[in-house]
Amino acid sequence: MHPISEAAPAGIRSTTVLGVLHNGKVALGSDGQATMKDTVLKHRVRKVRSLHDGTILAGFAGATADAFTLFERFESKLQSYGGNLTRSAVELAKDWRTDRYLRRLEALLAVASPEKLLLISGTGDVIEPDDNVLAIGSGAPYALAAARAMLKHSPQLSAREIVEDGLGIAADICIYTNHHTTVLELDAAPMAVPSEN
Helix, strand or coil: CCCCCCCCCCCEECCCEEEEEECCEEEEEECCCEEECCEEEECCCCCEEEECCCCEEEEEEECHHHHHHHHHHHHHHHHHCCCCHHHHHHHHHHHHHHCCCHHHCCEEEEEECCCCEEEEECCCCEECCCCCEEEECCCHHHHHHHHHHHHHHCCCCCHHHHHHHHHHHHHHHCCCCCCCCEEEEEECCCCCCCCCC
């Protein structure tokens, strides 16, 4: 099964989280619906947050209590490794896969810095997308397809606009995703200019 699709444990289904790095910004957003089986429990759950003094963005798909545990562990890794996103993600994935308690947590994390987007899973995966677009959760395929189409055909859109519209399209299709969205944004790192030597 593709890691983007295996977002939620049996009985609890949620969500759509979409991240885009584009036009000098990185944006990460999610819908707000919490669902258990075929019942909507809440409409405005906040599934994305900023970490490490606002320099890192993180979002989750899966069980809420598990996600908060993972946010805390990830924040601790960021502190330990000076905000290095990749190193922190790899160390969290190692712990998640080998720690007896963490292994039972059922969630996926999407994390972003001004330089990159990463998916972190409990199977030890740390995946950086090739095209600076990342989506997790039950509505991920729809949001991902929408964002890729917007990047191809409307590159003038901002990262925030692409995330907002991608989440809206997913909400129109996925019954576990709603239109109450939260989108966070950071300035992307400037591209290095090659020297003319």
